[in-house]
Amino acid sequence: MVTRLSDVDPIHWATPVVLALVVFVIYTVDRLLDVRKYTVDPSSQPMTARHRFHQRYATLLWTVVGIAAGLALVLTFFLPGSVVKFGLVLGGICVAYVGAVFRLPARHPALLLKEPLVAVLYAVGIWGSVWVQRTTVxxxxxxxxxxxxxxxxxxxxxxxxxxxxxxxxxxxxxxxxxxxxxxxxxxxxxxxxxxxxxxxxxxxxxxxxxxxxxxxxxxxxxxxxxxxxxxxxxxxxxxxxxxxxxxxxxxxxxxx
Missing domain, CATH: 1.20.120 (Four Helix Bundle (Hemerythrin (Met), subunit A))
Known part of the structure; x- marks a missing residue:
């Protein structure tokens, strides 16, 4: 939809594939780190059905994450340079966010930024990956x-x-x-x-x-x-x- 809204030239075919793979990797790693934090400190957060699923299949999910990340890395070489530069910046922010969330105490005030920050990263990732391939918006x-x-x-x-x-x-x-x-x-x-x-x-x-x-x-x-x-x-x-x-x-x- 975003592509057709700015329909000047087709965006590169690898853009949505890499985006989907990376969103999956970020979400799954976030959940797996939550499970690891719970194992260390069971009082840190409630254990939901989603957390129990990720805990039960942690080994398999880490393997799938590795495959998805490897495939995304290979496809990165097919992307336009503008998308790669954009992805490096946004990806660095996402890695910093996931790492910070994993290390912060359970009730640190910075954790309250989760909802607005994730919304911004998600929206910017989708729309920005198209916009950087356009001359005007x-x-x-x-x-x-x-x-x-x-x-x-x-x-x-x-x-x-x-x-x-x-x-x-x-x-x-x-x-x-x-x-x-x-x-x-x-x-x-x-x-x-x-x-x-x-x-x-x-x-x-x-x-x-x-x-x-x-x-x-x-x-x-x-x-x-x-x-x-x-x-x-x-x-x-x-x-x-x-x-x-x-x-x-x-x-x-x-x-x-």
């Missing part, structure tokens, strides 16, 4: 990038709130616990309102039909997360909120 693209960034943060903050509902007896440390549920609900409501309003506004400000469809789809993604927020009891069953909450990032495929 339009205001519409920037607006839709900010919408996507808002959705990424909405997703992460919503998950933090739902995890509090899921395990109220287990102590966690996140923006949801520090801000409280009422403030988080207010922020999530405002995020939805601003994202949806921006999507409708862009439909009147641009004549590009694909940009209009993309803006509306981003608004629908935010509304889907809002529905999960409104009906927590239903979406907590069998972790439905995780499947649908992360599934919204497949919705842009509907406009291609």
């Amino acid at each position: 339009s205001k519409v693209e920037i607006a839709e990038f900010l919408m996507f960034l808002g959705i990424a943060f909405q997703n992460l903050l919503l998950f933090a709130v739902m995890e509090q509902h899921e395990t109220p007896d287990q102590s966690t440390f996140s923006l949801a616990t520090v801000w409280g549920e009422e403030r988080c609900e207010l922020i999530l409501n405002w995020l939805t309102a601003v994202i949806v309003a921006t999507g409708f506004t862009l439909c009147f400000l641009t004549t590009d039909r694909f940009a209009q469809r993309s803006a509306l789809m981003l608004g629908l993604m935010s509304l889907t997360l809002y529905v999960i927020q409104r009906y927590p009891a239903y979406f907590l069953r069998n972790e439905r909120y995780r499947w649908l909450g992360d599934g919204v990032f497949w919705m842009p495929a509907l406009v291609l």
